[in-house]
Amino acid sequence: MIAESAIREPLVTGGKTVHDVTEDICSRVEQKPAKTWLLAMAVSLGALTVGLYAVAMTLWEGIGMWGLNKTVGWAWDITNFVWWVGIGHAGTLISAILLLFRQRWRMSINRAAEAMTIFAVICAAMFPVLHMGRPWLGFYWALPLPNTFGSLWVNFNSPLLWDVFAISTYFSVSLVFWYIGLIPDFATIRDRATNKISAAIYGALSFGWDGAAKTWSRYETVALVLAGLATPLVLSVHTIVSFDFATSVIPGWHTTIFPPYFVAGAIFSGFAMVLTLLLITRKVYKLEDYITIQHIELMNIVIIITGSIVGVAYITELFMAWYSGVEAEQYAFYNRALGPYWWAYASMMTCNVISPQLFWFKKIRTNLAATFVISIIVNIGMWFERFVIIVTSLHRDFLPSSWAMFYPTVYDMGVYLFTFGLFFTAFFLFAKFFPVINMAEVKSIIKATGEKINK
Amino acid sequence: MAHESNYIVGVYEDEDVLLKAIKTVRDGGVKIHEVYSPFPVHGIDDVLGYKKSRLSVVAFMFGVLGTSLALTMQFGMMSIDWPMIIGGKDYAPVPSFIPVTFELTVLLASFGMVGTFMIISNLKPWGKPKIFDKRITDDKHIVAIDLGKNKVAESAIDKLLKDSGASEVNKKTL
Numbered sequence: 001m002i003a004e005s006a007i008r009e010p011l012v013t014g015g016k017t018v019h020d021v022t023e024d025i026c027s028r029v030e031q032k033p034a035k036t037w038l039l040a041m042a043v044s045l046g047a048l049t050v051g052l053y054a055v056a057m058t059l060w061e062g063i064g065m066w067g068l069n070k071t072v073g074w075a076w077d078i079t080n081f082v083w084w085v086g087i088g089h090a091g092t093l094i095s096a097i098l099l100l101f102r103q104r105w106r107m108s109i110n111r112a113a114e115a116m117t118i119f120a121v122i123c124a125a126m127f128p129v130l131h132m133g134r135p136w137l138g139f140y141w142a143l144p145l146p147n148t149f150g151s152l153w154v155n156f157n158s159p160l161l162w163d164v165f166a167i168s169t170y171f172s173v174s175l176v177f178w179y180i181g182l183i184p185d186f187a188t189i190r191d192r193a194t195n196k197i198s199a200a201i202y203g204a205l206s207f208g209w210d211g212a213a214k215t216w217s218r219y220e221t222v223a224l225v226l227a228g229l230a231t232p233l234v235l236s237v238h239t240i241v242s243f244d245f246a247t248s249v250i251p252g253w254h255t256t257i258f259p260p261y262f263v264a265g266a267i268f269s270g271f272a273m274v275l276t277l278l279l280i281t282r283k284v285y286k287l288e289d290y291i292t293i294q295h296i297e298l299m300n301i302v303i304i305i306t307g308s309i310v311g312v313a314y315i316t317e318l319f320m321a322w323y324s325g326v327e328a329e330q331y332a333f334y335n336r337a338l339g340p341y342w343w344a345y346a347s348m349m350t351c352n353v354i355s356p357q358l359f360w361f362k363k364i365r366t367n368l369a370a371t372f373v374i375s376i377i378v379n380i381g382m383w384f385e386r387f388v389i390i391v392t393s394l395h396r397d398f399l400p401s402s403w404a405m406f407y408p409t410v411y412d413m414g415v416y417l418f419t420f421g422l423f424f425t426a427f428f429l430f431a432k433f434f435p436v437i438n439m440a441e442v443k444s445i446i447k448a449t450g451e452k453i454n455k
Numbered sequence: 456m457a458h459e460s461n462y463i464v465g466v467y468e469d470e471d472v473l474l475k476a477i478k479t480v481r482d483g484g485v486k487i488h489e490v491y492s493p494f495p496v497h498g499i500d501d502v503l504g505y506k507k508s509r510l511s512v513v514a515f516m517f518g519v520l521g522t523s524l525a526l527t528m529q530f531g532m533m534s535i536d537w538p539m540i541i542g543g544k545d546y547a548p549v550p551s552f553i554p555v556t557f558e559l560t561v562l563l564a565s566f567g568m569v570g571t572f573m574i575i576s577n578l579k580p581w582g583k584p585k586i587f588d589k590r591i592t593d594d595k596h597i598v599a600i601d602l603g604k605n606k607v608a609e610s611a612i613d614k615l616l617k618d619s620g621a622s623e624v625n626k627k628t629l
Binding site for chain 2: 017018019022144150151152153154155156157159161162165166169172173176177180183184187188190191192204205207208209210211212213214215216217218219220221222224225226229230232233236240243440441443444447
């Protein structure tokens with residue numbers, strides 16, 4: 001039995017019963033696609049197709065199609081990679097860390113957030129794979145496979161290799177975690193199916209789930225242990241991503257605060273993306289009773305906290321550059337703030353440090369329009385953060401004669417567009433054919449925290 | 456399914472009524488086949504007398520396996536098969552091995568545990584579950600009692616279920 005304090009706001013409003021949960025969520029899957037969904041799908045498929053041209057050209061001609069040069073060897077590609085991986089982090093934070101902390105408000109948002117994680121990681125993986133130039137040979141460069149070079153093994157000292165293991169483990173474990181949660185809900189759709197085809201498809205997807213008490217008991221153990229494993233995993237992933245920079249000797253990258261700073265930034269941008277997606281899903285699917293203002297407010301509070309950590313990290317970097325007395329380091333930061341890329345630095349500071357502070361006002365953090373706008377601003381800011389870290393540290397290197405600027409080509413933009421197309425196509429397919437809210441979990445709290453006692 | 460059994464199925468609307476009912480039924484000397492619910496009901500393991508799942512131990516064992524495999528692989532490749540000085544580090548750069556070791560530990564622990572869960576709970580894409588009542592994935596809880604395995608008279612079980620708050624009592628052959 002779950003007891004809940006009487007002074008807590010209900011997590012599910014509108015006097016929903018357990019049966020209403022099934023109806024509200026399953027009916028979205030069973031209905032014919034709405035016109036708005038078809039339109040949204042057409043736009044994302046359009047972006048995917050246009051972007052595919054840029055991907056094809058990159059593969060055919062090589063990465064010379066991008067705007068990289070001898071000085072700036074990493075730019076949009078790695079910026080986009082880190083940006084997408086970071087976005088993924090919110091899903092695992094919601095489903096794993098909030099599960100360990102027994103935060104029940106995660107229950108109506110975890111499904112969509114985890115879906116977002118999985119699609120974001122796929123988008124992220126596109127960039128290092130394409131950056132290889134000849135990804136079909138990438139198996140030998142990135143994985144410890146026996147090869148005809150001797151076998152000359154991969155270098156386990158390299159953070160880039162750690163990244164391969166971190167991202168692939170993160171992706172597979174998140175996928176399993178997400179799928180385990182989906183199984184009981186697929187069974188609900190299976191048992192409601194009115195035609196043979198959907199009964200067969202959802203029957204296979206539900207893995208023959210029978211809802212037995214013994215299975216539920218094991219299921220809960222599995223969920224708890226997976227959450228325990230996923231928590232250090234998610235923290236390790238962005239830590240290792242930050243090692244790609246922090247273990248180098250480039251001024252502006254070679255800092256020990258990178259791991260916590262990157263993890264906070266990842267959760268910050270991830271929550272912003274969850275808000276962007278959920279505010280739309282909530283509106284279109286009329287899920288106001290499940291994703292309440294309280295949920296949005298709590299997510300906005302996470303944004304203030306992580307946004308402030310990121311702000312402190314920016315200031316710490318500046319302080320350490322000055323305090324260390326290292327001239328190269330000092331120049332790197334002077335150049336970031338006042339050099340030719342000052343506008344990127346200023347955008348980063350405004351979007352990431354100033355804009356989330358508006359959430360200190362209750363009126364703003366409980367206002368849907370304001371939240372939506374700020375969530376997008378935060379994502380723009382976090383893209384600029386990665387751009388600033390990567391490009392401004394590289395473009396004025398140790399030899400002034402090789403100083404250069406980075407100009408993206410249409411192919412840089414095209415590949416980025418491709419990942420947007422991929423992300424939204426996958427998300428819209430998910431929103432139409434999968435239950436967007438974890439029905440089983442929400443049902444388990446209806447009695448304790450629903451508005452009306454279900455009798 | 457080789458042979459069929461006759462079941463008597465009590466349908467419950469509320470999880471707290473269900474928990475009390477399970478206790479009443481078990482105290483009445485009736486053996487419960489299984490209870491089916493649309494969501495995990497807290498405290499049901501205790502009233503049914505189920506032991507805590509040992510899947511966490513399985514996860515730990517697979518984790519240990521992951522750690523050993525990762526260390527064997529890295530020392531085997533970097534220190535024994537083709538030793539090389541990279542970045543001034545020695546032939547056995549232990550700190551460099553930590554990230555990959557950690558990731559493989561988590562990977563094997565998760566997959567090993569989930570795989571074991573799938574096998575012991577008989578979850579597979581072509582699985583055909585025993586469904587006593589389709590509403591158990593919606594909003595009803597059911598208690599299934601195998602008549603062949605109980606000495607108590609059918610009418611007595613029927614009464615016991617109804618008295619404990621079952622909204623319906625059905626018979627089912629599966």
